[in-house]
Amino acid sequence: MAEVITVMDIDDDNNPSPKPNNNNNMGKNVVVAAAPSQGKATPWVEKYRPQSLADVAAHRDIVDTIDRLTSENRLPHLLLYGPPGTGKTSTILAVARKLYGAQYHNMILELNASDDRGIDVVRQQIQDFASTQSFSFGGDSAKSSVKLVLLDEADAMTKDAQFALRRVIEKYTRNTRFSLICNHVNKIIPALQSRCTRFRFAPLEEFHVSERLKHVIETEGLDVSESGLAAVVRLSNGDMRKALNILQSTHMASQQQITEEAVYLCTGNPLPKDIEQISYWLLNESFAESFKRIQLSYLFIC
Template structure:
């Protein structure tokens, strides 16, 4: 196999003697030399799959990579997709299969958000790639360069890598995990940790994860640290998300109360429960899909809610946007009445 520089979406850092510095972009990292107490170990690391066979989902992709590796036909790879979908687990499991105990000598990890300039390509990557490879038996293995958040690299650095990567990579997209895969993996952790999680709490974990396994495990561990029993309410309180019953109540006010009454009641609940209006809008949008209404009214309502969410994302005034939210439902109510006549 020819020497390879592979672009991978990597979301954790293991001990790596070739790494010049370790960074944490909101991801769970155990830096080299750290010996955290077992109870303090992030569960996303503690329960990360150690082999390709253990990866929770995307079996078609993982099995293809596994087969190509076994046949010594592994191409340049580009793994992409949202966070917590198995990109890291897959590539690190692949590295273990390729290198075994020599993994840390054969893998260079760089965070492209910090090590992002042209000098990284010209110096660190090229220097690492040009050093002698270790031999395993009668053959010499390729080296692996992992670039985290490569889209954050400077244009010059991306251009320098473009010919080596873009035209030569076999691309695999890691979609958000299906609920059944998140649920199965969470159950394994629950059993291993001896946690008290009723079905409602498990359902809340799966729902709030949105197909992100890392998020699911982080919520599970955080809730466990705050509550002995991981109930639905404990999960929602820990994450700050509105409870489903609160969203049902807010939706009822929006559909039935006057502007002034709805504004006062939603404001009171928002303050009392420490809710963010952005989260309320997102949850109400999902609730709209459950309401029986003409398709044209639903589409207009969802589009209007999307506009409010967009404005809130950019820091628009909460009171103004709450008024816009109530006005949006007032128009929808009028359209529903007209459609019923």
């Protein structure tokens, strides 16, 4: 198996001696996604986190493009943005797994919102990591490998840190790729945006959420009615994380067949038929009568 060692790289003459590379423990520990065989207590969002790019549902154009660039060793700096639960982090983690396999931990520095995100982190942690070069030894030759800095929730970085990052990205492009992930792309300064290839992860279409949920339902051996599944899909609004959380919490709460009613009750949302009834009263009855009936039905529901 290829062995990777990290040595100091004289990447820039102006760079005063970089600190020893103890970057493996920097930032958040890299999340190694759980395999679907994990125990019952594991949250399904982690249990069913895509392991490879092929597992990522929807966004086929984006994922195929990133996959091709990764295979051809031409990965640019990336900026993935879009609403929560659409697969941004999962995609990058799958790329890292594809690039580095077992060497995953040595080759990636992951920082997210739980880490300090000020200018000091850019000047120290990120620069230290980026300024060292890694070699993988396979066969007779040593091959230089590009490392990955993953800045999750990059929109939480201070403006100063973002300005400092501009220079770091350019300086270490030879041996490091940066992947910025965020929800709000307008919080990333234009200078950083222009250094990256941007991909927008839109909310998942209902079809894709439904297909992915069916896979989970089958694997977990759940009994879910058609309207129950439709309710989970509707309430998730294209957020796959939310869909999995609703499914798991309803399953834990009901223990029986997951019906539309169980889903709405578990999530605390009013049932569509109740909304319809209330709308009917409001449109067809006097205000006083509607108010009385709504009050009565509310008492009945509670």
